[in-house]
Structures are given as structure tokens and as C-alpha cells.
Amino acid sequence: MKTLRLLAVGWYYQFKMISRSPFEGIGQVIYPLFFATVAFFIFRASESPRTLLYAALGSAVMGMWSATSTTAGNAMQRERWHGTLESLVATPPHFGLVLLPITLAMSTIGIYCLVATLALGRFVFGIDLTVEHPLLFALAIVGAVVSFGSLGFLFAVSFVRFRAAWALGNLFEYPVWLIGGFLVPLVLLPEWVRPISWALAPTWGMSAIREAALGGSPLPDLLLCLGLGAIYVALGLAMLERVLSAARKRGALALS
Amino acid sequence: MAVVEAQDLHRTYRTSTGTLRRKWMNVEAVRGVSFGIEKGELFGLLGPNGAGKTTTIKMLITLLLPTSGTARVLGYDVVKDPREVRKRIGYVFGGERGVYERLSGYDNLRYFAELYGVPPKEIRPRIESLLELVGLKGREDERTEGYSRGMKQRLHIARGLLHDPPVVFLDEPTIGLDPVGARELRATIASLAEAGKTILLTTHYMFEADALCDRIAVIARGQIVAEGTPLELKRGVAQGAVVEVEVFGVPDGTVERVRGLQGVMSVSVEEREQAQVLIVQTGADVELTHSILGALNGANVGRISRREPTLEDAYVALVSEE
Numbered sequence: 091m092k093t094l095r096l097l098a099v100g101w102y103y104q105f106k107m108i109s110r111s112p113f114e115g116i117g118q119v120i121y122p123l124f125f126a127t128v129a130f131f132i133f134r135a136s137e138s139p140r141t142l143l144y145a146a147l148g149s150a151v152m153g154m155w156s157a158t159s160t161t162a163g164n165a166m167q168r169e170r171w172h173g174t175l176e177s178l179v180a181t182p183p184h185f186g187l188v189l190l191p192i193t194l195a196m197s198t199i200g201i202y203c204l205v206a207t208l209a210l211g212r213f214v215f216g217i218d219l220t221v222e223h224p225l226l227f228a229l230a231i232v233g234a235v236v237s238f239g240s241l242g243f244l245f246a247v248s249f250v251r252f253r254a255a256w257a258l259g260n261l262f263e264y265p266v267w268l269i270g271g272f273l274v275p276l277v278l279l280p281e282w283v284r285p286i287s288w289a290l291a292p293t294w295g296m297s298a299i300r301e302a303a304l305g306g307s308p309l310p311d312l313l314l315c316l317g318l319g320a321i322y323v324a325l326g327l328a329m330l331e332r333v334l335s336a337a338r339k340r341g342a343l344a345l346s
Numbered sequence: 347m348a349v350v351e352a353q354d355l356h357r358t359y360r361t362s363t364g365t366l367r368r369k370w371m372n373v374e375a376v377r378g379v380s381f382g383i384e385k386g387e388l389f390g391l392l393g394p395n396g397a398g399k400t401t402t403i404k405m406l407i408t409l410l411l412p413t414s415g416t417a418r419v420l421g422y423d424v425v426k427d428p429r430e431v432r433k434r435i436g437y438v439f440g441g442e443r444g445v446y447e448r449l450s451g452y453d454n455l456r457y458f459a460e461l462y463g464v465p466p467k468e469i470r471p472r473i474e475s476l477l478e479l480v481g482l483k484g485r486e487d488e489r490t491e492g493y494s495r496g497m498k499q500r501l502h503i504a505r506g507l508l509h510d511p512p513v514v515f516l517d518e519p520t521i522g523l524d525p526v527g528a529r530e531l532r533a534t535i536a537s538l539a540e541a542g543k544t545i546l547l548t549t550h551y552m553f554e555a556d557a558l559c560d561r562i563a564v565i566a567r568g569q570i571v572a573e574g575t576p577l578e579l580k581r582g583v584a585q586g587a588v589v590e591v592e593v594f595g596v597p598d599g600t601v602e603r604v605r606g607l608q609g610v611m612s613v614s615v616e617e618r619e620q621a622q623v624l625i626v627q628t629g630a631d632v633e634l635t636h637s638i639l640g641a642l643n644g645a646n647v648g649r650i651s652r653r654e655p656t657l658e659d660a661y662v663a664l665v666s667e668e
Binding site: 092095096099100103106107110172173174176177178179180181182183184188335338339340341343 | 359360404407408409410411429432433437439441443444445446447448449453456457458460461462463466505
């Protein structure tokens, strides 16, 4: 109970901070709409309305992923700049419980990307957004947010140790669009890429959202997505003590 | 048993120069620091910038690992039991950083109250009483980006006390504050000591250590060079004298020449408007005014005075000894 409370309060204040940042906000507002517009123009060549929904969902999840991957790095950088990283590390709870709400808050911003993209598709491009399984669709979105946040957590663990690791988040942004099957079906990718796609929670999150919207069975994909998210958190927690100890040894916590 | 114990603490940083041909070197920030702080004591760690004060305090609050040596807080080892140590200590860093500027003062405290495990029912009254204590009542709902430096410092203090820790570490808490703000903060620190907290205060202001501390350790170049009550430290230099010479443009090499004179204990230069003041501490029963003037190589000299040494002179003598 105490742990859940800590996660919830941490998430609330971190989310409050991000949503108050005008500069980060502008990026989150404009980029997803830009991605979506490009995708809609490309996929408009198809006559099938379901293809446009496929593209709308794909570009929406692209925005969600970008919000998580780039901002997880920026979040840790922000803690360093503000000098708050040391204050957080010096608190008694396991640092994983302090860090996880930060990345979950980032991925929550991704929900805005999803809503904005779908609204753009509906009202500007006239796409039919009828969802076959609304409840499962909502569940798939929550699952995707949680697993994206978990992957962001894994990134953030490395950002604690390496100051320049924020660049890693940016590096992962575009390849995952491709290998996560957001706009291009995985079957079109070379076979050797597929195992990498399968190891990424965004692939399964995307698939679950699409299955729920287009009338398939999203539960297996959703479970895989959440399972991978749990593995990321476990890996992050296992690495965290070692990473923190290395940062304390090198005196890297106070560096900005 | 001492509440805070440091035993032969060492801390070395590895640093590099150059880009292509990187050259690595070790910098010894702390070189064998040992001290103990008893329950309810206000202990000062006094030293100039770069002396190793912050490095020492960061090892004690578990943010840095010592290269060697041991430290314990309330019996818990800072390396082996960092979480137990963190539950029982509060710490306050000087400077403006370390607060979430996009959150209000209240939200900053509320977030950290949760992190420090303050029971939910106690959070609001605890925050209210701390806001009262540090004089931020009425400003708590404003975002901290609009706070003055002094207000941020006071918010730091409130945050350090949220979980009512028995031991408090204050790292240069008054640095950069205006005189009124610094005085108010010192009054707050004194009230914490009166409330029975064990406090480690680092500062490079002599008068601050003198006014607040029960005991002082003077640290220079990573080592403790003197330890005692303010009175004991004053007695240590009470035998000498201080000659102050106002000079308009101190010639090159003067400080070294004066330092080389027989009977000179320390030399420092202070800027005062257009002039510099050469402050020379000498041993007892030594008259060096003429020799000092001789070492000035005919520079334009103003007022010359001779006085008894103060605690600040004792500090300068201790930290400038090679």
C-alpha cells in the first residue's frame, strides 16, 4: 500500500511538472500531428477506410513512443540540471520506486499524442475511427503506456550512470518506429530484424491496440506487452543498485 | 558512542585532461579525516573552498563512497547500510539548485514528505509547522522559480526536516545570502540545536562557526588541521600579533618575501576599495613592521596598524600553513 502510494504521488508530481513545461509541451503537441499528417497523406492512396485507421493508430503510437523515448533521457538530464538527482538518491526508498513514476509520467504524456492524432484523423482527414472492442482498446492503451514507461525506466537507469546517455533515447526513437511495426507491417521487414521487434514491448503494444480497434484478439499481444514491461522493470531494478554504486564511486551524481 | 563518526576517511577522484591523448590523474579531495560528533552537538567543519568539506559531508550522507576509511551515523555504516542512514538524517545544501522550480513550495515539500515516508496523516501539519519555522508561510503556493535565493535556502531547510531526523547535515547553508537572510537562517539553525538535533555544519565563514558551533574542526587541503571549541582555537593563536599594512598596488612576489621573514606565521591580502591590505600574523614578542615595509620594495603604503589576533586570524593561519 505504502509502495503504491509512493508510486502514485511520485507520478502525480512528475506529471504536474512535465505538463507545466511550455517547451517540452510544444514538441509534444506539434510532432505527433506532423507524423500523423504525413502518414495520412501516404496511406490516403488506399481506398480502404480500415487502412487509414491502421495508419492513424500507427502514427498515434509513434507519438506515444517518441514522448517516452526522448523525454526519459531529458527527465534525468533535468534532474541533474536542477540539482535534484542527489536529493532523490538521498531519500530512503529503493531508487527504482523513485525513478519508475518519473518515466511513467513521461509515457502518460503519450496518451495525449494518441488522442490528438486520432482527433486530427477524424476531424481533418475524415477517417472513420470506429473501434470494434472499446474496452479492450482502452486496456491496450493503458498496457502500452505502462510498458513504454517500463522501457523508459530501463533507459533512465543508464542515464543515472552516464550523463550523455540521453542521446541514447533519441537514437532509439526512429528505429523503433520501423521495427515496432507502427506503419510498416513486420512481415515486410528482413527476417533477422524480427527477433529484435519481438523483444520490444512497443511492437506488442501496437499490435494489441490495432487488434482491439480492427476486431481481432488483442489479449495475447497485450499480455506479451505487459510481460516484457515487467521484464524491463526487473532488469532495471537488478542493474540499478550496481549503477548507483558506480555513480557514488565516481562522484557522478552531482554532475550536470 | 558518537552519533556521527568518521575514521580516516579518504576520497580520491580520477580525472582526465586532453581529448585525444587523455592523461589520467588522481586528485585527493579528502586525506584521512577523522572526527566524532556527540548527541545534541553542533559541530562545525570549517575550511576554504576546495578544502574537502562537501566531499566529507557527501560521504557521510551516502552520496559518495569513501575510497578508504569508515563512517557511521547512529551506528549505521554509510557504505553498508545507506538506506538506514538516509532514514535518520536530513541534509541541506547551500545554493539555489535542488528544488523543483515548476512546483510550488508546498508541492516540493509534499513530494519529499512521501519520499521520506512521513505518515499520511502527519504530512499536512508537519509541512505547516515547517513553513512557519522557516518563514515561508503565506508563500507556499507560489512556484519556487519565483522564490528568492534566501527563500529557496529556507525551503531546503524545511525539506531536510520533513521526517524529523535526529541528525542534520548543513552544507554551507548561508552561502550567497544577504546579511539579513543569513542572520535569520543562523537563528533557525540555532533553534534546531536547541531542539536537541545533532548537527554537522560546514561553512567557510569563521564568525558563523564561532557563533553557532560547540566544536569546530578546521579542514584544509583534505585534512583536519585543528579541532576544538571556538575558545580553544582562539587561545591557540592568542600569543601572536597581527600587522596590517595598507598598500596601493602590492608588488609581485611580496607575499612570498614577507612569508620568508623570520617570525611570520601567515600572510594574506585583502582587497579594500583602491587599496590592498597585507595582513601578516607574527609570533609573540616579534617586531616585524620594518622588515615587512622593506619587503614591499618601495610600494606606496598607507595606514599601518598592529592588533591582537582574532579567531579569523587563527583560521587563516591554519588553512594557509603549507
